[in-house]
Amino acid sequence: MKAARLHEFGKPLQWDDVPMPELRTGSDVIVRMAAAGLCHTDLSVMDGTLPDIRGNFPKLPFILGHENAGYVHAVGDSVTALKVGDPVLVYGAWGCGTCAFCRRGEEQRCSKSPLTPGISPEYQGGFAEFMYVPSSRYLLKVEGNLEDLAPLTDAGLTSYRAAKRVRSHLSPGSFSLVIGAGGLGLYALQYLRLFGPTTVIAADVADNKLSLAESFGASITLNSRKDNPVERIASATGGRGVRSILDFVGTNETAALSMKVLSADGIYVDVGLGGGTLNVPLIDLIHSESQITGSMWGTYEELVEVYELLESGKVKSKVQKFKLSDINSAITQMRHGEVLGRAVLTS
Ligand SMILES: [Zn+2]
Ligand SMILES: [Zn+2]
Incomplete structure (x- = not known):
């Protein structure tokens, strides 16, 4: 089969002929890939700057891709819940x-x-024609357009779990801030609008992404390179600040901005892997009783929930499609901030 493989950190992927993945145990499934989302995490893994959660880097050459959708191609003897041809999403956090x-x-x-396939060295990812999945329990049978569904x-x-964490802070009259109007941020804007009567502010550094954010539920947008975000937020909120912040960037700058605009009783949730550090006077937390936390990906059950939101039309995906064989141009565009929504690679 064909696959886009990383041969050297910091270099473009290569379009290789590689052996087909094979069934190894009775619970295995081979998925014929239809669509795979390209994530900022992939760029960091390619650059050699991001290991998996244990600190392990992939052994090269390696197939990335952890946001996967396709069709069941082959199943092990003990797989009964799925049959060949079923369209499926691949839940990508493979616990013990x-x-x-795991039990909860x-x-x-x-x-x-x-x-995680496509990040952990044990499992190749979905930037290929076929992909190995070690258990059918990681697959969710779906209906609909797999190119729109893969980014879920x-x-x-990830954005859904993060938005759920701020749900109790979306009271009438409240303001919420979403930092980063990219692949995750556009989903988050929609979830916040669904979850509560809050006024959503979107911040980004690209005007075209902010225009898109408006059409996905942001009432106020600000360009943090051009506008003074602290002043803009103070004036928009009557000096109160925002009660919830979802930070999809996670740098020193976005964390510092967040601490300046978070109101009392507020909640800040970091999702972005920007590598920032937060320096907060603890006395401020005593006075504000605000919460600072992070949010890690999502559960299989939450994947079922976001699928239902998409299928019922309450949430939509914004994808920009590329052929898998053109993955390097998708990567270049993503590095330049030119992708609107999620870049999805199609087979
Ligand atoms: Zn990702
Ligand atoms: Zn476990």
């Missing part, structure tokens, strides 16, 4: 299945560290 987190369904927080497994799911 036996620790306390939070495999993405597995205490033995979840393995990470962009739509």
